[in-house]
Amino acid sequence: MDIHRCRFVEFPAAGISSLAFSHTSNPAASTPPDLRLAVGREGGGGDIEIWNVLNGDGDNINSNSAKWTQERILRGGQGQTVEQAMAGGKLRLFSIGGSAAVTEWDLTTGVRKRQAEGNFGDIWCFAAQPRPQQQSQQEQDQPRSSQLLAAGCSDGSIVLFSTEDDDLRFSRVLVARPATKKTKVLSITWRDPSTVVAGYENGSIRWIDVPSRRTLRQVTLGSSGGGGSTTSSRSAVVVVWTVKCLPDGTVVSGDSAGELKVWDARNGALVQSLRTHKADILDIACNARGDRLWSVGTDRRTVSYRLSTVPGVRTQRWVELSHRQYHKSDAKCVAVFESADLGGVLVSGGMDAGPIVQSLAQAPVSTARRARLFVAWWQQQIHVYHVAKRNQAGQAVDHQGKDYSLVGTLQLKGEEHIESAAISEDGSLIIGSTSAGVRLFQVRIDTGGTPRLRSRQIELPASLHRFGARLVGISPNSKWVYAVRMDNTVVVSKLVVAPTVATTKEKPRIHRAITKLVIPSTPTLPTLGGGAYTAGICSAAFSPDSRVLAIGTLGGAIAAWTLTGEEAAAADHIAISASGTLTEVDVSTGRLTEWWRRNRDALTKTKTKKMKANRANGGAHLNTEPSLGPG
Template identity: 45%
Template structure:
């Protein structure tokens, strides 16, 4: 495989301005399955992360508008009280997400549709901060309340010193009233927090903290910070309240101040930061405070238990490479993390409960989904972000052995920047894709869809592109889309709308080269089968479609969502562009009217004698364990039968069928590969609606260790099936920092050459290759006798951050285990001191080291091995011809910050040449965008501790040696 490693794509990673968890901390309860983290970026995007089991999967991105930003995020949830004969029944409504952008508007997001739901102005200047009123959590709080819905208020601090209230009653967002008139000098309100449901703490620009009572709309106390060391008034950037009511503030002088909860006097001042404290965070118990600031440091303080000592500094670290602007905490029985973010664009996850025994973790600053789309036929690839699309051409590498190669001449460029497209309007691009033949580009925003045609030309001796916008039906344009793209043959344009409706439109090419393409007037709408889903506070958000895949012949369509459910449709009939449509086929299906999920498939329109129907197998594919990260069909070398030479293949009109349509379905060998957030790989036989034979023989326990235990999740995948007889069928998976090959033409784990042997000594399987060394799995290399005689102990789950720190790497005095002697003999037990109260309650998860032997899979493998041994011809030496088997997998960590991977070659094989199977190696372009290449703003003066990294070449082309050699 030839790899073009490029770093010239100038993807602009955005800084993190706001963080917010959807649920409040509950240290003694299990982690809710619907807890999410919202990450607000400088360009107005909001990322939704799922921290379940410490995997940290970026599920969706709510796209903002151009020249907008996210300055603050808050989640809220309504409380519903119902009176019945048995007493009051309390329940909670759906989660609601709000944001501010430093303007006068307060915005509510619809996470189910991915768009802005509503916005309202405060009528009091720009909103600098806001906070949600604490919820009524306990039944005793509702004893005097009547039946109804109780929604929290939103308190916002404005640039003119006014504090205003917003109402969220009746699933709405309205401006309620000003809570407090601005002071005389009208200082900005820079930070705000609710102490309880009736008290607000606000930090001002004039170095004053004001305590406001909501019911009386009066100031209870003014707390002054005094003059700073430089003689200037410090600015109160952050205020927080501990569970016992204690007030904590951080200011521009770098001082952390603790204020009394009753008389609001200053208890303690801690001077640790050398620059502004920009945000504060507290744990659930209120015995630990975190401060983060412009000096890039994160400080942790804990209460000593003594009134004289008070709060003391526990530790400080420098996790970020620039200003740290925001932080959020969440604790449960399984998770206990602090997430911070800032100008370096990377979320950092820190452990709270096991801070001295676990490492921190850096999440990727790049999106979880690839922003690269490529054309193998034309060697083009494109990248997109915000509202722009860049198109590049990769030139073929020149061979130095060529006769006319000029060694003294200038080095030719390996790539060309051909065109740049900017989508008009103020909306950012939701999705964009290039067709496989490089003729079209489709780009979708949340409220519009645009289609462009590409034509290669020459200008001043250099290649360039001419673009022409193709007119789409108004129903497609105004519906918008969250996902869009083309089928492999380029004939079908799909869009996934905000309501998760799948719309398909036929692209009709003109027979005259000068005439542009057209879009068929009919729109095919496909609706998913309703499934019984668990009740979630996120509403229909888990049913959001995130992945779309077409089979290689473009006749099978599959979609997958965040819940792990997959739906499939097939295209029946043979294409006939001269097909005369009957009057019954002309039903108008292009309107935007919604339809029930049980809509009859007969209502799907017939287009060019073809019709999309639901998978006729009569059953659904089983729902997977978690959200989908990749969905792809295994390529097929069979030529497509969608373009028959003889039209309808012998069908003739009769008196009852004036316009006959063939009902022939695709071939039965259609296999779909799905990878989930837990790195479980499953392959389905789509038309049979069951697991494929390969997937039944290779359960998830047999996947390579390097894949199942890596923390960076899958971003995408591609196939290499150019030479299946020699190299097999290779599925390449990649994440933000790794690349992995799986040969799915053979079983992943090799058994003994003699399956009937009773020898228990097995060959140790290789699970990874790093730097020329083979990494072996000590668990799976044990003999079956040992494996079956002793049950594996549960692997302790981390608290959501990094792995456990080895004992020999921990600081002195920080050992997490002690010895417990049972008697006078040498029998001892090692007692875990970190989280000993929750270790016994943790459930087994996907990381538990269990016995991975599948008796049914082993039995099938033994049968296949015996058949191969009996049918494989020996060579002249009496040995098997397969003396050196192909590796089942291969992994590398040589790449950093992969933005995406696109396949640019070889071009598709002509069906007439399928017998020769002479194709060149697969060519891919790997686009890297390291965090060190991200432009950063000005730094705090006097802090130059970062070493300068040497520059990297913006382009590198090299060839990966074949793994078989």
């Protein structure tokens, strides 16, 4: 069909204000067939979208092959908005939005099923009472008749709604509105079935016992130390936008100062504070084990954290793994789901209207334990950090008391973002790749005074650096490098290092012989790239002894190769021409050696009988070819 004329009409897309999965995460169980994601929008009438994770490969679903499909839209009305959506019980969907009512939706008809409200202020947040631990999956799927909804209101009150008997009705007031200064309840969560944790506009966090309606403890964040939103700077008080409880009872909060704070599970004391955002943190999500966190905010950042154990010390501390800007505007909400076959997915949404789905794969970090270095990368930069040494008390003894410090940054040329990077175990080599090329650097750290990074680029053969790579790595003994090209070809080469490198500061060299490996595969999904999609390599690793290279594909196949062959340190080729001239060539680079360049005049004039006698022999060739044997 030929198109002769085309016109575009305005599509008023609304921002995403809330995200909620229908099931809680269970990394040990398969993905429930009725798993759904509710996406609430704040404009355009307050619509709620229902998304389904369709299995793209029969029984082998994963975060890469999953297809997210919008099944239906629950339409709102004029002047309405969805501030928060939540799934509870047997796929019951609840929402709030700019009023004093909680709404339950009929998933069959797509209309409002019932509403519950009372004599209190507008509801700003709400959360479902967690279920107790069940013995079986069948028992866990059964609805809990006494499940409560806790809602925080604009007048400072907290009220409870009952979902008993498949109904929704106002139950009682948990915290009455204050008689004097009224402050909004902006965030609320359940620590356990009998304890509610709430964050307030005045910078306070309260732990409330539900049966007795007693405030167990209260903390106040105080004034802003700079940064944050105009709201915090105007009132000089930090606003608690979000609170979350980890499985062990630890409370995590995000505020208008851009700080993520961790509160002790037993006494509510401040354990740690991380300034990871340049503006307000609006939402926080955690994984099922409670050792990973993600936060989003008005600075468009999605920040990932990990619970780290300090060697020799019992205490654990949260560290920032990475931050990325997936959104073009404010990121307002984030949700996580994990299962055995799906793996883990992180969904975030904001004012740019499109939900962002990403896999919870390993963060882009590579470590050199012996050198106390690690690298992290994003866009076109590789950042190199040095980890501080610790005393017996677990405190950092250098970097002015900081756990780590940035010692340098490597900039890769071009507009393409970095696909992969790695640092060698001894911290002397860093390799990075984009879709356009591969770069290898020799690095060292000057420890005199403030640690600084010194680097220089190592020349690579054209067959290695010109084609780009999605994965790169260095063997533990720093003698092999691999690159997985964008076309799925695995390229392996050996590093030639002279024994005097440490004293002469000579560059390591890449051997000219490049080995290419092609993985045979059987197509399993003809609809995806003609079946080649599942053959794509998604991971690669060397064995600890650097003798085996193993790779894995999206289709679940694993291949391994044994690396064999020892290489002499001096990879030189000595040749005598027909005129009796002596020439020395570096086999790995194909160039004349530095020794020959310095002595070429004397060697050109020397034509002894011994050299003439060797014309027929063509010189001596030192065999330095690396080889790979099938594993």
